[in-house]
Amino acid sequence: MIMFDISYLQEEADRLMKIPGVQKGAVLKSHLAAIKERGGTESLAKIEKALSDLGYPLKLQEIKSMREYPEGQTALVSLLCQKLLGYTDEDIFNQAFAASKLSFFGQLVMRTFLSFEQVIKNVSRYWRKHVSVGELECYEFNKKEKFAILRLKKYVFHPVVCLSLAGYFLGMFRYVQPNVKIKETRCAHKGAPFHEFKVTWQ
Amino acid sequence: MAKTNISKKPVKDEAKILQADLDELEWYIDDFSTFLPLAVCTLNPLGIIVNVNKAFEVLTGYSVLDIVREPLSVVFLEKEAVGKMEEKAKQKGISKTELTAISKNGRKIVTTVSIAARKDKKGVFIGYFVAMTDITELKNLQMNLEGQVARKTKELQEKLADLEKFAKLVVGRELKMIELKNKIKEMEKADKI
Ligand SMILES: [Zn+2]
Numbered sequence: 074m075i076m077f078d079i080s081y082l083q084e085e086a087d088r089l090m091k092i093p094g095v096q097k098g099a100v101l102k103s104h105l106a107a108i109k110e111r112g113g114t115e116s117l118a119k120i121e122k123a124l125s126d127l128g129y130p131l132k133l134q135e136i137k138s139m140r141e142y143p144e145g146q147t148a149l150v151s152l153l154c155q156k157l158l159g160y161t162d163e164d165i166f167n168q169a170f171a172a173s174k175l176s177f178f179g180q181l182v183m184r185t186f187l188s189f190e191q192v193i194k195n196v197s198r199y200w201r202k203h204v205s206v207g208e209l210e211c212y213e214f215n216k217k218e219k220f221a222i223l224r225l226k227k228y229v230f231h232p233v234v235c236l237s238l239a240g241y242f243l244g245m246f247r248y249v250q251p252n253v254k255i256k257e258t259r260c261a262h263k264g265a266p267f268h269e270f271k272v273t274w275q
Numbered sequence: 276m277a278k279t280n281i282s283k284k285p286v287k288d289e290a291k292i293l294q295a296d297l298d299e300l301e302w303y304i305d306d307f308s309t310f311l312p313l314a315v316c317t318l319n320p321l322g323i324i325v326n327v328n329k330a331f332e333v334l335t336g337y338s339v340l341d342i343v344r345e346p347l348s349v350v351f352l353e354k355e356a357v358g359k360m361e362e363k364a365k366q367k368g369i370s371k372t373e374l375t376a377i378s379k380n381g382r383k384i385v386t387t388v389s390i391a392a393r394k395d396k397k398g399v400f401i402g403y404f405v406a407m408t409d410i411t412e413l414k415n416l417q418m419n420l421e422g423q424v425a426r427k428t429k430e431l432q433e434k435l436a437d438l439e440k441f442a443k444l445v446v447g448r449e450l451k452m453i454e455l456k457n458k459i460k461e462m463e464k465a466d467k468i
Contacts, residue, residue, distance in 0.1 A: 137301060138297075138301050139298065139301065140294065174344060175339060175343075186319065186320075187321070188321075244344075248319060248323055248344055249319070
C-alpha cells in the first residue's frame with residue numbers, strides 16, 4: 074500500500090473530534106460501506122489506516138449501527154476521502170447519496186413513511202434520532218410551488234460535511250419522491266447563521 | 276446519596292444489556308440475511324425497494340446500490356402484474372403468483388413471487404415483504420417431462436396406426452382366403468355335377 078504523510082491533518086482531525094456531539098453508528102457505517110463499494114477494499118483500507126494513524130481508529134466491520142460515535146468522525150472520513158482518495162465535491166455528494174442506500178438505520182426508518190410530505194415534515198425527528206448535535210428543521214414546505222426549505226442550525230464542523238449532508242438528505246428523499254433535487258443555498262461556513270438547503274421536485 | 280447510587284446502577288446495567296442485545300440483533304439480521312438462500316426484499320408503502328438480501332443480489336444480478344429506491348416492477352417482465360399483486364397483498368394480506376424476473380444482464384428467470392403486507396403494532400400498513408424463488412429449473416424439468424410424454428404418446432399413436440394397418444391387412448387377407456375357399460368349394464361342386 075502506498076504510504077501517505079497525513080501528519081498535516083492531525084490538527085484538523087483533533088479539532089473535529091473534539092467538537093461535542095454523537096451520532097448513531099449506522100450513518101458512519103454506511104459512509105464507509107459506500108467508500109468500499111466505490112473504490113473497493115483498497116480505498117477502505119486507506120481510510121481505515123489513516124483514521125488509525127490519526128489516533129481515531131474505526132473499522133467498517135466493527136461499527137455497530139445502534140451505538141454512538143463522535144459526530145466529528147463523519148466529517149473526518151469525508152475529509153480523508155478528499156485528501157487521500159482525491160474525491161471531488163461531486164464525489165463527496167455521490168458517496169453520501171450512495172451511503173443513504175446502505176444505511177441499516179435509514180432503511181429501518183424510511184420503510185415506514187408513506188409520502189414525501191410526511192418525510193420532509195419529520196426531518197427534525199429523524200435528525201434527532203441520528204445525531205445529538207445541531208437542529209434540522211423544515212422551515213418551509215410549499216406543496217403548490219414544489220419546494221421546501223430545510224435549515225440546519227448549531228452545526229459547524231467542516232465545509233465538506235455540507236456536501237455530504239446534501240447527498241445523504243437527497244438519498245433519503247428519493248425513497249419517496251423520484252424527481253427530487255437539493256442545493257445548499259446558505260452556509261454556516263460562509264457567514265450565514267445556519268445551513269440552508271432548498272429541496273425541489275416535479 | 277447512597278440510595279441514588281444504588282437505584283442508578285441497575286438502570287445503567289440494563290442499558291448496557293439492551294445495547295448488547297441491539298448489537299447482537301444487528302449481527303443476527305446481517306448474518307441471517309446473508310445466509311438465507313431465499314431472495315427477499317422489503318418495500319416501503321409506495322412499493323419502493325428499501326432493502327434486499329444477498330440471495331436477491333445473486334438471483335437478479337442487481338446490487339444494493341443498483342436496486343434500492345427503485346420500484347419492484349423494475350425486476351419483472353410483467354410490470355402491471357406487480358402492482359396488482361401489491362394491491363391484493365394490501366387487501367388480503369398476501370398474494371402469490373408466477374412472474375418472469377429479468378436479471379441485470381437480461382436473463383429471464385421464472386420465479387414464484389410472494390408478497391405479504393406488513394403492519395405495525397397498531398395495525399397501520401407499513402409496506403411489504405417480498406420473497407422470490409427461482410423455478411426455472413423446475414419449469415424446464417416440467418417442460419422436458421411434458422415433451423417426453425408428448426413424444427412417447429406420438430410414438431405410441433404411430434405404432435397403433437401401424438397395428439391397425441396390419442390388422443386391416445390381415446383381416447383383408449383372411450376375407451380373401453375365405454372368398455377363395457368358397458370359390459374352390461363351388462368349383463368342386465360344379466365338377467361333381
Ligand atoms: Zn453549509
